[in-house]
Amino acid sequence: MDSTGRATSTAPPEALNLATLIGTGNQRECWQHPLDPSLCIKVSRAERSADLLENALELHYLQHLNTRKLTSQHLPKIHQPVATSKGHGIVVELIRGRDGQAAQTLERMLHSGAISQLEALGLITEMLHWLHKNGVIWNDVNLCNVVVAHTCAGRPYLVIVDGLGGRRYDLRYRLRCKFKFLERWTARRKINQHFPKILAYLGLSDAPPAGSKAASAALPRRATVHH
Template sequence: MLILKDEDFVGKGNERACYVHPEDRNKAIKITYEGNNRKISKQTQLETKYYQELIKRGMNDWKHLPEYFGEVETNKGKGFVVELVRDYDGEVSKTFAYYLEKDGVKAYQKELEEYREYFVKNSIIFNYGMMPKNILLRKNSESDCDLVLIDGLGDVSHFTLPNKIPYFARRRINRRWMKFVRKYLLKY
């Protein structure tokens, strides 16, 4: 069992908290935290299942997703291990929301288009949890960066069979992308 300490805390959302892995500073552990009104995180179940599906499909391009390393027991409960997204200087990457507030959406048109194309090309479904605060902007250098989805992976729809067919998956991705743009990006 891994021991997660308060000093390793990175952040938390509505259901889960994220900690730096105690044995590997380049990995993070996501756990369902106590007091989140749910004993079991539906998002964790969805996300781990989807990560396993991506691996089964032969996914090896983790440019816009943190790489998945499996599940683990911790002193704070069961969690799953992913890459900890860091900038070129070693700092944990900041949210896309931070950079949108600072620079506006026009500064990131190239990155947004590359990000959208990644999901379409790889038929990777994201849900309505994909919002600027759940996307990190990883700085690869002073002039190069990537967007990385850290929450909102997988499909919350009840009818997911069409996701197995690339044509229908791409349609769903494009529809959700347009909702993402309308809901979150137009205000910048």
């Protein structure tokens, strides 16, 4: 600990030196991987060292989804834990926008006017439909936790970059990972619980519930869900 009582970390000699900060959240920072521009490294903020668990949970849940053989354009590819100059981190695919820079969050694109509310609703509904169908838990439903990416043909879609799985590695979390029916039930409950809040944020509170037949029917033909 330092003189203020906060935890500090001393990087081992073989640690990767992080120099380019991509973004900062409440618990973690995202840094450009110094050896591979297609990757980024998520590191818990030094003053929030208790939140090292968030990295471990994200790593565990994405590896759990891999054991379920679930892959999707909506999920980032995760690699492995790594030692860095900022502390222990996890290596994750860096999602980029059409300009080649790190992809922007849906919230930021809405605020800038780069995407309309109705376009955002279509993208959100497409992603939530996939989560609902496959029983994937998005625990922290927030427009800051998804970024807008594009296919080779230029079609936009959302990628969840934070909030998957759970907040604690407790008995409930472990049971959800062990029993698929419980994981699926939790995933659907989270979607139904948070979807009205998303609609209110978009000013579209009269839209159909996510996962419903009406919501699925509202998807444009080009927004086919990818597995």
